[in-house]
Amino acid sequence: MAQTLLKTAHFSLYSSPKAVRKGERAIERLEELRVVLPALQGAGWIVGKPLQIWIPATVQDWQRIAASDSEQGVYRSGIRKDWIIVNPEAPNFIEVVSHEYVHAVLDHVRPNLPTWLIEGICEYYSTLELSYRGNRAKVSSGRPPGNRLASLRGLKEIDVASMLGSALDSERYARAWGAAYWLWPDFSGAKSLPNSIPISNFVIRTQTLELRRPAVNLLAVSPAELAEFEVEFAQAGLNERLVAALSGGGKAAQQAQEMFIDGLRLADEGDARRAVPLLAEACRLRPSNSTWWHALALAYRDTDEIDKAREAVNLAVSTAVNESERAAATTLKLALN
Numbered sequence: 001m002a003q004t005l006l007k008t009a010h011f012s013l014y015s016s017p018k019a020v021r022k023g024e025r026a027i028e029r030l031e032e033l034r035v036v037l038p039a040l041q042g043a044g045w046i047v048g049k050p051l052q053i054w055i056p057a058t059v060q061d062w063q064r065i066a067a068s069d070s071e072q073g074v075y076r077s078g079i080r081k082d083w084i085i086v087n088p089e090a091p092n093f094i095e096v097v098s099h100e101y102v103h104a105v106l107d108h109v110r111p112n113l114p115t116w117l118i119e120g121i122c123e124y125y126s127t128l129e130l131s132y133r134g135n136r137a138k139v140s141s142g143r144p145p146g147n148r149l150a151s152l153r154g155l156k157e158i159d160v161a162s163m164l165g166s167a168l169d170s171e172r173y174a175r176a177w178g179a180a181y182w183l184w185p186d187f188s189g190a191k192s193l194p195n196s197i198p199i200s201n202f203v204i205r206t207q208t209l210e211l212r213r214p215a216v217n218l219l220a221v222s223p224a225e226l227a228e229f230e231v232e233f234a235q236a237g238l239n240e241r242l243v244a245a246l247s248g249g250g251k252a253a254q255q256a257q258e259m260f261i262d263g264l265r266l267a268d269e270g271d272a273r274r275a276v277p278l279l280a281e282a283c284r285l286r287p288s289n290s291t292w293w294h295a296l297a298l299a300y301r302d303t304d305e306i307d308k309a310r311e312a313v314n315l316a317v318s319t320a321v322n323e324s325e326r327a328a329a330t331t332l333k334l335a336l337n
Contacts (some may be wrong), residue, residue, distance in 0.1 A: 005221045010034055012225075015055035019088050023055060024216075026086070026097045033101050036130060036139065038211050042183060048108035049077075050321065053084045053097070062087040070170070072096045075103035081288060082107070094184075095145055099126040114193070116163040119173060120180030123148070130211075137211035142181055142204050147271045148174040158197045165278065178202075225318045255286035260292055267295065272302035283312070290319040294329055301336065310336050 006023050011030050015023045018213040029052070037045040056062045064077040065074065065085055072090040076083040084100040086093065102122040106113065113121075151174035158179045163172060179197045263278030279296040286292060293316035300309035313336055316329035 005226050007219045007221050007225070008217060009076050009219065010055060011051050011311060013053040013055070015088075016057040019055045022088070022093060023053075025094060026053060026055070027218075028216050029097055030096050030101055031216050032130060033098060033128070034127070035214045036128065036137070036209070036211065037102075037105060037125070039211055040139065044109050045105055046108065047082060047104045048100075050081045051084065051101075051104055052081055053086070055086055055088050057088070059087065059089050062089075066143070066291045070153070073100045075100045075107070077104070092145070095126040097130065099123065099145075102126065102256065114164065116168060116172065116176045117180060117183070117187075119168055120176035120178075121184055123173065123177040123201045123299075124180045124184055130213075132211075132213045135210060135212050137209050138206060139209055139211075140206050142202060144177060144202065148177045151175075152178050152202075153200065155199060155231050157199060160193055160195055160197065165226075259285070262296070265297055267299050267302070272299045275299045276303055276305075283315075287315070288319050290321065290325040290329060294325075294332060297332055297336070306336060 004015055004017050004020050004023070006015070006020070008027060009032060011027055013023045013027055018319055022099070030051075033047065056065070057087050062085075066072075066087070067074075071087075073086040073096040074086065076085070082104045086095065086096050086100065086103065090096045099122045102125045103118070106118050110118070110121075123145050124141065127141070127145050129140040129143070131138045131140075131259050151171050155175075155178075158175050160179070163175060163179070168176060179243060181202060182197050182199060183193075259278045260282035263275040263282060266275035266278065276296070276299045277294065279299050283289070283292050293312050297309045297312035297316060300306070300312055310333070313329055313333045317326065317333055320326035320329055
């Protein structure tokens with residue numbers, strides 16, 4: 001199925017054409033959160049790496065990735081990039097996107113918080129609402145996601161110890177949200193958590209910020225960039241390999257690293273013909289590494305496969321994450337043309 005890539009200066013979103021409107025709404029929400037969270041919490045509240053979002057084409061594709069039937073979105077932190085993957089049919093789709101984005105931010109600014117509190121904070125900000133008037137925005141927070149209030153009805157306090165060491169089911173998610181509501185936004189990682197958190201009536205909290213609605217400027221996408229994403233998700237049917245690739249760990253990542261090192265050694269020894277298949281497979285398993293594509297392009301050049309070298313160097317350019325990688329790949333690209 002053909003795919004679409006939406007891109008702004010801060011986010012890239014990959015989806016099927018039928019999900020483009022959802023993708024646009026997700027991009028708008030992410031640009032909004034990118035501005036409002038630092039305004040609420042401080043300038044450091046941003047994602048620390050490039051963030052890419054994937055809306056799988058079908059629910060079946062999503063189910064190959066989801067850890068459980070109830071999971072609607074996942075966040076994965078990679079070595080070079082962060083990823084958000086969302087069920088295309090998720091109820092409260094924008095809340096799910098928002099929840100996973102806050103995971104990406106917290107992974108950067110508060111990575112050592114307890115898991116239940118991280119989930120509670122993500123729940124808390126997932127329902128953030130903004131209304132704009134000129135250069136001012138009314139921010140509303142504290143609306144419970146889903147049926148969280150029903151699970152807390154009659155509860156006078158949340159036992160923090162009961163939140164530790166157990167998987168979060170629907171009831172514990174509700175308690176995590178309730179705890180975050182009363183701890184946040186005043187809690188600091190330097191403070192110790194209380195043994196229990198008293199709760200009472202939940203109300204919508206509002207405040208006004210000097211904040212304009214962020215402009216969402218979609219950028220043109222090059223064929224090379226789209227090709228990178230096509231390669232990135234070509235293994236979507238292989239759940240273990242996909243998750244390993246997205247998380248930057250696991251057997252696939254280790255295998256790719258070993259293949260690359262062996263291929264690079266052979267190339268350095270002048271045996272480019274034996275190096276090519278190893279480097280090509282490494283790049284297939286880890287297609288977002290510019291220096292690996294660069295090495296493959298050089299190996300193809302040394303075996304006189306110039307067209308393949310040009311394809312590889314285009315991917316080296318499109319996956320570069322800093323000026324040094326970009327300059328090296330661009331120089332090789334010019335030499336091959």
